[in-house]
Amino acid sequence: MTETDKSLLVVNNLSVAFGTKDNPFKAVDRVSFHVEQGEVLGIVGESGSGKSVSSLALMGLIDFPGRVTADELRFKTTDLQTLNEKARRKITGDEISMIFQDPMTSLNPSYTVGNQIMEAIEVHQGGSKKERQAKAIDLLRQVGIPAPESRINNYPHQLSGGMSQRVMIAMAIACDPKLLIADEPTTALDVTIQAQIIELLLKLQREKQMGLMLITHDLALVAEAADRVVVMYAGQIVETGPASDIFKAPKHPYTQALMNSLPESSEGKDRLNALPGVVPGANDRPQGCLLNPRCPYVTDRCRAEEPEQYGPRGRQVKCFYPLDEAGRPTV
Amino acid sequence: MTMTSETQTTVRVPQTPFAEFWSYFIQNRGALIGLCFIVFIVFLAVFADFVAPHHPHEQFRDFILVPPAWAEGGNAQFWLGTDGVGRDILSRLIHGARLSLLIGLVIVSVSLVLGICLGLVAGFFGGFVDVAIMRFADILLSMPALLLAIAIVAILGPSIVNSGLALSLVYLPHYVRLTRASVLTEINKDYVISSRVAGAGALRLMFIVILPNCLAPLIVQATLGFSNAILDMAALGFLGLGAQPPLPEWGSMLATAREFIQSAWWVVTFPGLIILMTVLAFNLMGDGLRDALDPKLKQ
Numbered sequence: 193m194t195e196t197d198k199s200l201l202v203v204n205n206l207s208v209a210f211g212t213k214d215n216p217f218k219a220v221d222r223v224s225f226h227v228e229q230g231e232v233l234g235i236v237g238e239s240g241s242g243k244s245v246s247s248l249a250l251m252g253l254i255d256f257p258g259r260v261t262a263d264e265l266r267f268k269t270t271d272l273q274t275l276n277e278k279a280r281r282k283i284t285g286d287e288i289s290m291i292f293q294d295p296m297t298s299l300n301p302s303y304t305v306g307n308q309i310m311e312a313i314e315v316h317q318g319g320s321k322k323e324r325q326a327k328a329i330d331l332l333r334q335v336g337i338p339a340p341e342s343r344i345n346n347y348p349h350q351l352s353g354g355m356s357q358r359v360m361i362a363m364a365i366a367c368d369p370k371l372l373i374a375d376e377p378t379t380a381l382d383v384t385i386q387a388q389i390i391e392l393l394l395k396l397q398r399e400k401q402m403g404l405m406l407i408t409h410d411l412a413l414v415a416e417a418a419d420r421v422v423v424m425y426a427g428q429i430v431e432t433g434p435a436s437d438i439f440k441a442p443k444h445p446y447t448q449a450l451m452n453s454l455p456e457s458s459e460g461k462d463r464l465n466a467l468p469g470v471v472p473g474a475n476d477r478p479q480g481c482l483l484n485p486r487c488p489y490v491t492d493r494c495r496a497e498e499p500e501q502y503g504p505r506g507r508q509v510k511c512f513y514p515l516d517e518a519g520r521p522t523v
Numbered sequence: 524m525t526m527t528s529e530t531q532t533t534v535r536v537p538q539t540p541f542a543e544f545w546s547y548f549i550q551n552r553g554a555l556i557g558l559c560f561i562v563f564i565v566f567l568a569v570f571a572d573f574v575a576p577h578h579p580h581e582q583f584r585d586f587i588l589v590p591p592a593w594a595e596g597g598n599a600q601f602w603l604g605t606d607g608v609g610r611d612i613l614s615r616l617i618h619g620a621r622l623s624l625l626i627g628l629v630i631v632s633v634s635l636v637l638g639i640c641l642g643l644v645a646g647f648f649g650g651f652v653d654v655a656i657m658r659f660a661d662i663l664l665s666m667p668a669l670l671l672a673i674a675i676v677a678i679l680g681p682s683i684v685n686s687g688l689a690l691s692l693v694y695l696p697h698y699v700r701l702t703r704a705s706v707l708t709e710i711n712k713d714y715v716i717s718s719r720v721a722g723a724g725a726l727r728l729m730f731i732v733i734l735p736n737c738l739a740p741l742i743v744q745a746t747l748g749f750s751n752a753i754l755d756m757a758a759l760g761f762l763g764l765g766a767q768p769p770l771p772e773w774g775s776m777l778a779t780a781r782e783f784i785q786s787a788w789w790v791v792t793f794p795g796l797i798i799l800m801t802v803l804a805f806n807l808m809g810d811g812l813r814d815a816l817d818p819k820l821k822q
Contacts (some may be wrong), residue, residue, distance in 0.1 A: 251720055256650070278724075285722025298713035304733035312721055363717075 197269075200403040201250070204264035208242075208249045208427075209229055210257060217474040219245045219258075221427040227371060232394070232434065234418030236450070237410060240471040247373050250450070251290065254282055257412040267371070285383040286316050289364035292395075293357035295374040298480045299348035305332075305359050307345025309366055316367035331362040335392060354385035358392065365396055371403045378410070379427035389415060396405040411450055417437045420506075423447050426471050426482040433507040442502075445487050445521070489513060489521040493507075547815035554811020560804040569622040575614035579771040583609040588787045602788040606780060612789065615771040616797055622772050622802070623753050626687055630752040631745050633691040638698020639741065643729045645699065646706025657703065660696035669758060670694045676764045683772070686765040690755055694748055701744055704739030705780070737815035746812055750805035757798050773798050 206223045208218040220242040227233045235243050235411040237494070249260045250272065265272040300308060309328040313319065318434060325344070332340035335358040346357060359375065364372060375395060378386035394417055397404045406418060414421055414435065421438045423431040423446065431444040442448045449467040451457065458464045469486040472478060478485050484494040493512055501510040513521040545812045549555055567574055577583075583601075586611045592602045603612040609611040663671070675689035709715065710733060718732045753773075759765035760774025768775060780790035 248716075253716060253719060281722035281724070284720060288720070288722045290717065291719060292713040294713055298717050300732060300736070301712040301719070315722065360717075363721075 198229070199226045199266075200229050200231075200268060201405075202264055202266040203246075203250060205261070206246060206249060206262040206265065208245050208254055209259045209261075216259075218300045219427050220249060223427075223429050225422050225429070225432065227403040227405055228372065229403055230397075232397060232404045232418045234404055234414035235405065235407045235424060236409060236414050237424035238409060238450075238471050238505065240426075240473070241424040242388060242408075243325055243424055244375050245427075246424075247290070247375055247405065251284055251373070252277075269360065274371065278496060284365055287370045289367070289372050290367040291357075291364050291372065291374040291377045293362050295353050295360055296380070297365075298360050299351075299356055301348050303347075304344065305346050305348065305351070309344070309359070309363050311364040312363050317411060321505045323513070327366075329360075332359070334365075334396070335359070335362045336388075337362075353381050354389065357381060357385075357389050361389075361392060361396070362463045363413060365400065365402075368400065369402060372397065373405045373407070376409070377406075378408070378413070386413075411439075411454055423450070428478070428510065429508075430483070430510045431499065431508065437507060441515070441517050441519070443507075443509040444511050445489055445515065446483050448515060448519060449486075449488075525679040527655060539613065541726065544815050547657075548811055551811040553815055554814075556700060557804040557807030559809060560800065564804075565619050565744065565802060567617050567626065568624050571617045571621050575611075575617040576600070577611040577614040579610065579615045579618040580769050581614075583612065585609070588783065588790070591789050592788070596801045603793050604787070606790050607778075607783060612793055613778075616773070616793060617775060619771040619773045619776060619794070620797075622683075622766065622770065623756065623798075626756050626772075627749045627752040628685065630687050630694065630756070631748050633687075634694040634748070635698055635745050636665065636739065637691070639734070641695075642699045642702025643706055646703040646710065647725065647729050653703075660699045660735050662698045663693070664700075669755060672755060672759060672762060673762070674761065681758075681764040683766045684753070686756065689693070690752055690759070693755075694752065694758075697748065698741065701740050703739060706733055709736050711734050716777065742816060743809055743813040746805055746809035750792050750802040750809070752764045753798065753805075754802055 196295060203226065207218055208220040209218050223242070223246055225233065225235075237243050237474070246441065248254055249258075249266060249405060252260075254260050254271070262273060267283060267288065270281070272280060275283065278287070299305070303311075303367075306325065306328050309331060310321075310324040313324045313327050328344055330341045331512075332343055336502075337343050337355060337358050345353075348359075351359065351454045361377075372393075377497060378389050378391065390413060391452040393404065393406075396402070406414065418435045421433060421435045422429055423438070423444065426445050427455060431438065431447050434445075439451070442451060449465075452465040453467060455464060467486055472482060472485075478495070480496050480498055481487070481490075481494045482498075484490045489495065491513070497512075499510050499512045501508045503509050503514075516522050526741075535636045581604060586598060586601065586605050588607060589601050590597045591604045592599050594604075597604065601611050601613070603616070606612055606615070641656050641660075645653040672686065672689040672693050675692065676686050679685040679688065715728065715732055718728060723732060755775025756772070757777065758763055760772045760776075761778040763778060764774070767774035768773045768779065776794040777791060777798075780787075781796065783790045
């Protein structure tokens with residue numbers, strides 16, 4: 193699938209730099225992707241690969257000293273870069289919603305749950321207090337909270353993590369957004385609740401035909417939920433493609449390593465297949481391909497030059513020697 | 524399924540934050556006593572005209588320096604005795620409560636409101652604004668409080684309003700620092716970002732989203748600041764820079780009674796005692812508030 197004028201969100205060469213002008217640290221480096229209506233885009237990568245920063249950048253939430261640049265940042269037909277602060281807030285508030293990692297801190301502890309949901313409805317849709325309350329109860333019911341009539345009077349500290357995340361989802365869908373950004377929505381929850389929350393998210397996404405950007409480091413989750421996948425490493429996109437293709441035959445060594453590190457692929461072995469090393473930080477970015485110190489197939493060319501992203505539209509890879517169907521590098 | 528267990532928990536009546544706070548607060552005996560005393564003083568101050576046996580300015584020329592009613596030579600008409608010009612001390616103390624509490628309230632409110640605004644702005648916007656406000660606060664903090672107040676009153680001229688203004692300015696940096704610190708811990712939490720995503724503007728973020736979560740330490744500081752304000756106001760009054768005679772203010776009552784300290788103990792003792800007890804009551808209540816509002820001290 194390629195981007196068109198009808199695309200919900202188009203991001204072209206988005207970069208986010210921190211640090212000084214002379215010695216910038218690019219937390220996000222020339223990232224391009226797009227989200228269609230009713231589509232689930234999975235963004236995967238290790239901690240520190242720039243997943244969250246990209247989503248914050250496109251919501252305009254990167255503050256000084258961070259610098260955001262992009263060739264194109266378009267939501268439907270609106271260019272998000274040229275908008276003034278107020279118009280941008282209006283658009284993002286009405287049509288884009290966000291769900292965060294830690295449900296325990298993403299609700300305001302000073303207000304009741306109902307109060308917070310009703311506030312979101314009031315700002316974007318209005319209506320009398322009674323209507324808003326009815327809508328809030330209805331939303332809580334949609335996200336599967338039992339006894340919503342009494343729950344709307346609860347304070348966040350009286351809810352469990354899973355319940356709080358459900359409330360967050362209720363708030364996020366309160367104004368019928370076209371695009372929902374879920375930034376590791378299940379990381380802070382335990383496994384049984386994770387499954388319920390994801391199921392709920394996907395159900396609502398299908399019902400409301402929203403575009404969903406699912407940011408996560410849980411590959412199994414992406415394999416199941418996403419239509420298309422973007423794999424990020426050290427602020428760059430290393431591979432994109434339809435979820436089924438990527439998981440059947442990854443082309444980038446990093447994607448392959450991520451999949452090998454799933455517990456399922458190490459069954460019967462003593463240790464998990466971990467990719468050695470960590471994502472390079474601000475001061476230890478290597479020359480050439482950013483993965484070269486950790487890549488099992490590294491060559492001299494990888495250490496000297498940086499590969500460009502190439503491949504057919506919708507299935508791109510940023511590697512000199514993309515892996516073939518059998519998972520071996522093509523030299 | 525988890526659903527059923529969740530349904531069961533809803534049967535429990537959710538405790539409002541106030542109910543929870545109250546249950547912690549009344550466990551603290553001292554705080555409760557402090558609260559009762561403060562309520563009593565407030566009652567006296569509000570109904571001073573009806574409670575006080577005499578007018579605070581009325582001079583009974585025949586009864587100068589009468590000792591308290593129970594002491595030898597005392598008069599049942601003047602329970603706590605009379606001062607050097609024959610005014611009833613009890614009536615003056617009751618009317619003085621009005622003035623002292625009002626002054627405390629005004630000073631604390633002025634410095635609290637200004638402090639919250641400056642602290643919110645400093646913490647929220649950061650950068651140059653933050654540096655400017657905080658260095659200003661540091662300069663104020665680097666001078667001894669009472670000395671600074673005396674200097675300001677000396678410039679503006681001695682009166683009760685001017686000394687109130689001076690003390691408000693002196694207490695300001697405490698509230699600024701406290702607010703800014705709380706704002707900095709709250710501002711990066713997800714709920715603030717989530718409000719920004721929902722389109723909240725700077726003012727809404729500062730006053731409606733962040734401020735309620737910064738209030739607990741401020742309430743405690745304000746209560747303790749109340750007793751400080753009364754004490755410093757009494758000190759300024761004692762130095763002749765605060766309330767001017769014949770206004771019945773506790774500190775200036777002490778000051779005018781200085782000459783009788785050897786001959787008529789009651790003229791000095793009772794204003795001193797009431798200042799002591801009121802300040803103690805506020806401190807006890809402040810401690811209780813801190814225990815009840817600080818989540819780290821809860822079991």
